Amino acid sequence: MLDVSPHPLLDLAAFTAELPRPLGEIESSPELLALFMPGATGPMSSSDTVREAVRKLLRHGGFRPTGRSKPASEYLIKAVAEGLLRPINLAVDACNAVSLHSGMPISVVDLDKAVAPLSVSIAPEGAKYVFNASGQEIDLGGLLCLCDAAGPCANAVKDAQRTKVDANTRRTLSIVWGTNALPGRAAETARWYREILERHGVVTHDALV
Numbered sequence: 001m002l003d004v005s006p007h008p009l010l011d012l013a014a015f016t017a018e019l020p021r022p023l024g025e026i027e028s029s030p031e032l033l034a035l036f037m038p039g040a041t042g043p044m045s046s047s048d049t050v051r052e053a054v055r056k057l058l059r060h061g062g063f064r065p066t067g068r069s070k071p072a073s074e075y076l077i078k079a080v081a082e083g084l085l086r087p088i089n090l091a092v093d094a095c096n097a098v099s100l101h102s103g104m105p106i107s108v109v110d111l112d113k114a115v116a117p118l119s120v121s122i123a124p125e126g127a128k129y130v131f132n133a134s135g136q137e138i139d140l141g142g143l144l145c146l147c148d149a150a151g152p153c154a155n156a157v158k159d160a161q162r163t164k165v166d167a168n169t170r171r172t173l174s175i176v177w178g179t180n181a182l183p184g185r186a187a188e189t190a191r192w193y194r195e196i197l198e199r200h201g202v203v204t205h206d207a208l209v
Contacts, residue, residue, distance in 0.1 A: 005121040011178040013190035014207035024167025035097040046103025061122040062142030105156035111171040115149040131158040
């Protein structure tokens with residue numbers, strides 16, 4: 001279901017998820033939330049090598065992944081260290097936990113808010129979107145993005161407000177922004193992510209042919 005433009009570094013993993021009930025009615029398990037605790041460990045762990053490989057991926061199109069525009073996976077590490085990472089809902093909690101420990105930035109969007117066709121490509125100069133309820137924008141120029149018929153809607157830094165999941169979400173699309181500098185890591189990350197969701201009764205399907 002995804003049209004992915006050729007890219008020399010991108011090793012993307014993607015899957016859809018069908019929830020058994022509206023997202024607001026599904027609680028994250030204690031085992032999942034325990035992954036947010038300082039010192040918690042999982043089947044994967046990040047490293048400086050992972051962080052630099054991800055930054056190189058995002059720099060390829062001319063984007064500068066630093067400061068407030070650093071990869072979401074790096075933000076999560078800082079949030080846990082400062083005790084700022086809080087449970088939100090199953091879709092976001094699973095995404096955050098796996099991204100935190102794998103070091104791979106991950107996007108999750110509400111499929112019913114996105115408008116087909118869906119594709120992945122580098123955003124042109126001047127492209128922007130609102131990424132939070134306060135109306136703040138991110139400059140997307142040179143950054144790999146998930147796009148729908150209305151334009152870019154997610155990336156490895158900040159996802160668009162218009163396609164974010166909410167309490168009524170029943171179907172999601174998740175993107176693991178992997179790099180071929182880390183062979184197999186995106187697929188491994190997606191497998192763990194799907195296992196967590198499936199333990200909560202969610203049905204997942206590959207989104208790449």
